[in-house]
Amino acid sequence: MSSMERYNRIAVIYELMELPMELLAFSSWRRMLFGELAGHGAERVLEVGVGTGKNIPFYPRGMSFTALDVSERMLSRARKRAAGRAALVLGDAERLPFRSSSFDACISTYVFCSVDDPLAGLRELRRVLKRGGRAYFLEHMRSENRAVGLLQDLLNPAFRLLGPEINRPTKENIAMAGFGIVEERHLLGTVFRFIVAEKR
Numbered sequence: 294m295s296s297m298e299r300y301n302r303i304a305v306i307y308e309l310m311e312l313p314m315e316l317l318a319f320s321s322w323r324r325m326l327f328g329e330l331a332g333h334g335a336e337r338v339l340e341v342g343v344g345t346g347k348n349i350p351f352y353p354r355g356m357s358f359t360a361l362d363v364s365e366r367m368l369s370r371a372r373k374r375a376a377g378r379a380a381l382v383l384g385d386a387e388r389l390p391f392r393s394s395s396f397d398a399c400i401s402t403y404v405f406c407s408v409d410d411p412l413a414g415l416r417e418l419r420r421v422l423k424r425g426g427r428a429y430f431l432e433h434m435r436s437e438n439r440a441v442g443l444l445q446d447l448l449n450p451a452f453r454l455l456g457p458e459i460n461r462p463t464k465e466n467i468a469m470a471g472f473g474i475v476e477e478r479h480l481l482g483t484v485f486r487f488i489v490a491e492k493r
C-alpha cells in the first residue's frame with residue numbers, strides 16, 4: 294500500500310491519533326521551527342507533506358507559502374485551515390511540480406518517515422531550493438541508542454500499518470541527498486530531531 298493510500302485511509306482520525314504528542318511536544322517544536330524560519334527572512338517557502346495543515350497557524354503573519362501533500366483527504370483538511378493563506382497543491386514529494394531553485398526555504402514535519410522513497414523526495418526538495426536555501430525538518434528516525442533502535446525495528450511493522458516507518462536513517466538520508474547539515478537538535482533522545490540543512 295502506498296503512502297497516499299495509507300494517509301487517505303487515516304485522514305479522518307489523524308489528528309485524534311496525534312493529539313497526545315501534539316499537546317506534549319509537537320506544538321512547541323513547531324513553534325521553535327517557525328521561530329528559526331522567521332529569523333532567516335525567507336520569502337518563497339514550500340512545505341512538503343502539509344497533511345491536515347497543523348503547521349499553518351504557526352506561519353508568521355503575512356507570510357504566504359506553497360504547501361503540498363500526496364493525500365487528497367489530508368489536503369482537504371489543510372485547505373479549510375489555510376483559508377486562502379497558502380497555495381495548496383496535490384502532488385508527490387518524489388516528483389515535485391516546481392521549477393528548480395524556486396524556493397528560499399522548505400519545511401517538512403514528520404514526513405520523511407512516510408514518503409515511499411525518502412531519498413528521491415529529499416533530492417527533489419534540494420532541487421527546488423535555491424543555492425544557500427535552507428530546509429527545516431522536524432522528523433523522527435532510528436535512534437542512535439542501540440537498544441532503542443532495536444525496539445524501533447521490532448515495532449516498525451505495526452507502525453507502518455498506520456502510516457510512518459519509525460526506524461529510518463533520516464539524518465543520513467538528508468546528507469545523502471546532497472544537503473549540508475547546518476544544525477541538529479535532539480528533542481527526545483535521538484529519536485525526534487530538529488535538523489536544519491542547506492543546499493550548498
Ligand SMILES: C[S@@+](CC[C@H](N)C(=O)[O-])C[C@H]1O[C@@H](n2cnc3c(N)ncnc32)[C@H](O)[C@@H]1O
Binds near residue numbers: 345364367386456
Ligand atoms: C505524519 S503526516 C505529517 C503531516 C504534517 N506535516 C504534520 O506535521 O502534522 C505525513 C504526511 O506526509 C504525506 N506524504 C507522504 N508521502 C508523501 C509524498 N510522497 N509526497 C507528499 N506528501 C507525502 C502524507 O500524506 C501525510 O499527510
